[in-house]
Amino acid sequence: MSLLEVSGLGVAFGGLAALKNVSFSLEDHEIVGLIGPNGAGKTTLFNCLSGFQAPDQGTMRFRGEPMERRAPYEIAARGLARTFQTSRVFKRMTVLEHVLVGLHRHQRAGFWAAVARPRWVADEERTARARGIALLGLFEDRLLPRLDDFADSLSYANRRRLEIARALATEPTLLLLDEPTAGMNPHESAGIVRLIQAIRDRGITVFLIEHDMKVIMNASDRIVVLDHGEKIAEGRPEEIRRNPDVVSAYMGHRGARA
């Protein structure tokens, strides 16, 4: 059984087919790139997988369980986490609080426990903090020294790192990253590639939208290519690089005006 099996997925916005009959699967412990020209449907696919967009057709099975009608928090609770294309940090929360929000589903204290504060609540909170701090250690020394800083005081690159940290804190088995290196310089992008590999080495499958071809080619074990909502290719990076359909999707057809 694959980790994620997508079959015949279709989404239409009015008359516009954003996704048409998309099928693919993701296995354990791999890094898969998702590429395609602007408007190819990459983010729509992510929105479907994470429950923010209900598909019109097709099925999505995550660890064998159907996900088409699940709410985003239920999908996240089952181990499928995501980041967003644009920065969505909690501006007036601290770095540590972000990862604690991600760890929410691994804690139990509800209203009554919060008010009564039995001993296990304090223990649970202490454990969560320790786990959060350990997790932030993955990000070199970018986030750890800023534990109590508000997210809106962070640099752009650190905000993006923080969003990845928050998603990782949910302890997913599949992590969807939507353009994690957008707006980063080559040095920072290289750091993200190392981070993605470190995430994979922790046993997490990474599904990655990226425009930076250097990042995609370096990081991915496999690549899925979308164009106009359809999957036009799938394969190893070197195969994709030479695939004529992919080249023409990106460059236009030979002879046609760009």
Add this chain to the structure above:
Amino acid sequence: MALHAFVPRRENRLLWGGALGVALLLPLALRSEYLLSIAVQAGIYVILASSLNVTNGYTGLFSFGHAAFYGIGAYTAAILATRLGWSFTLTLPAAGLVAGLIGAALALITLRLSGIFLALVTIGFQEITFLVTLNWIGLTRGPMGIPGVPPPALGGFELRGNIGFYYLILALDVLTLFVLARVVTSRVGRAFVAIREDELAAQASGLPTFKLKVLAFVIATFFAGLAGAFFAHHARFVSADSFRLDETFVILTMLIVGGLGSFLGPIIGAVALVVLPEISRFLAEYRGVVYGLVLIAVILFRPEGVAGVPGIIQPRGLLARPAPPAEDLAP
């Protein structure tokens, strides 16, 4: 710090211990029924503004129906006390529960909405509650109101003077603030703030946001109900006029002047806006002007409120200010 700034916790024990000490000794300084009644008023508004802060401040749900829940609590207590002879010890939790239940029902129906749409629906609820109270004469006696609510009695001892009411509302304030402090510093409070900051990202992080928003609404309305029960037994008379939209705005003004989303804010706001009109009484008809000027000054110079979370209100247009510089824009 952030979430926990000035919250009653161990690291702030001097502040809160001191504040409680002052509150306990205050009647020694306020040696008249009139001054004590002002302090009692402030105590009621501390509960109302702090509880409204759970939805409007921490969770970012803009509700304009708080006075309706305050009224529901007051009417529940008044009806149970005058018709069934329940004592304050029973009407108090009952008022909280009824307000909380109606709050839950309203939340289940309306919390699919957010922002201005939620605000409008809660204003609607506020007006409907007023009209129902006014017209359901069999239950509420309509425009006649309910007189003769008995004062709270503890073991045959009836609370008559304001000094007794002062200590009673102080106890209720301590209870309310204790519960709210524990909630906002918990996993639940953290989730509330995450929803306020970015609901989509909160969902993607695995938070059951709908359930949490309903919980925030129930907590806020429960405590509004408690405040209502106290009001009924203190004023000994309830009528629909006391719980109209302008009352919601009084509470909301206290919260905004004090500081949305901060623990200390609504307490400061409630005390200041009860005391300010009283100490400026010598200005006679200019009193309202001073009140207005204070509000305008706060909005101009501290849009987040006296003790608010910086940036929680982002002024636009003429009041807009440049964003604070980020940590390091260079790599």
